[in-house]
Amino acid sequence: MLLEVDAFNLHAPTSAALRLKANSVLDLFFQLFISEVEYLLHSGLVKKYRRKEGNVTALKGNLIFGKHIQQNLTHHERFYVGHAVYDPQHKLHAIIYKTIRLLKHINTSADLHSHIGNLLLSFPEMADVMVSAKTFDTITYNRKTEPYRKCIEIARLILLQYHPDVTKGRNHVLALMFDMNLVWEKFVYKSLRKHIRPETTITAQSSKSFWKPDRGMHSRIRPDIVIDHNTEHCIVIDTKWKNLNGSNPSPDDLRQMYVYHQYFGAKRVGMIYPGQVPSRVAGVYLPTKEQGAGLQCCLIGICVDTELRRWQKAIYEEVANWSEN
Incomplete structure (x- = not known):
């Protein structure tokens, strides 16, 4: 379903040009991340000022007298100082490096293995950092770090959804989430459009005004x-x-379909659900005086099939049989 509706292009948090291969959803996200990191490396990594403390052989910055006496009482050639360093050692790079190291352990694609190895060699080594949702919430971007936004978004997706199982084992789990309401809608639409007769028109997300305020x-x-x-x-x-599960649709869904009857002048309205067995249940709207007499709403259950083309054809045939009867 994801491949059929181009869900990768819809939900991928980057616009990098990538060719599709016979790989998994995870491999695609890994490739997106690798492409973004390679772009940052080619563009030049951003450096920031940070404060560093330690022993040096030349006096620079501020002498931290207490620690200098404690550590260098017998080493007169050394100074314990605190000073500013301008280098690529900062939080953005630490998050990216942690993600690269994680990919090396969980990647199963031979095509990406060499790319990940090259990134580990090319990217500056960083200290390990603890990453949580709060870590990403505190990140701010400026003119220099704005190109990092896409890469960090993908790193957030990978790092925060990666977690070991509750039981002991050697496998790793990475969870990705998709809006299945949108995926199902597009899948049904594309299935119908693929098999529909030439004289029939089909549109998705057709809108019509139904209420106008004074302003x-x-x-x-x-x-x-x-x-x-x-x-x-x-x-x-x-x-x-x-x-x-055999229950009725929600009142909001039924009201919505009733409005479609009125404003689109529809001959039939129906709701399509995925299911284990095909089903069709018709219901009649109870009229009020002369309004709504004879209006129906049908609930159509489509049996899920592991064979994609057969499944799409079954969706079209079920809708065609319902519309013609």
Whole structure:
């Protein structure tokens, strides 16, 4: 489903140009991160001032007298000082280096192995840092560090979602999240568009104004899929990534479909759900006087299939049979 709806391009937090290969979702995110780090290395790493304390052989900065006496009482050639250093040792680079080291342990792609090894050799070695959500919340960007934003966003995704299992083992877990409501909507739309007849029109996210205030913008309604818009055969479909478990849809969902009946002049309206077995349950809106007589809303359960092309064809056939009966 993710591959069919181009979810990688929709949700990837970078715009780096990458070619698609036969790899996993994780490999794609790893490649995005590697590309961003390589870009930073080619552009030149940003340096910052930091304070450093320690023994030196030449007096510079401020002499820290207490520690100087404690450590150098018998070493008159040394000075314990605190001074400013201008180098690439700062928090942004520590986060990136920690992510590179993590990728070396969990990467399983042979194509990325050499790239990760080159990054470890090219990137300055950093001290290990403890990373939490608060670490990223305190990061601020300026004109010099703005190019780091994309790289740090991907590093946050990798580091914060990486965690070992609760039981002892050698495997690592990296969790990525997708908006399955959006994925399911696009998957159903593309499945219908792929098999629909040439004389039939299909649109996604068609909007129509339904309320106008005295001042300001109109409020609009936007169903997921509309077939044969502005015709007497108009059909409106909403996709729902839910498991009803035999219960009724929510009142809000049913009200929403009733509005589509009225404002799109739809012949039929229906909600499509994923399920273990195909199903179709029709319900009638109870009329008030002469309003809403004969209006129906159908609940269509689509059986999930591991074979993608067969699954897409089944979605089209189920919708076609429902619309023609």
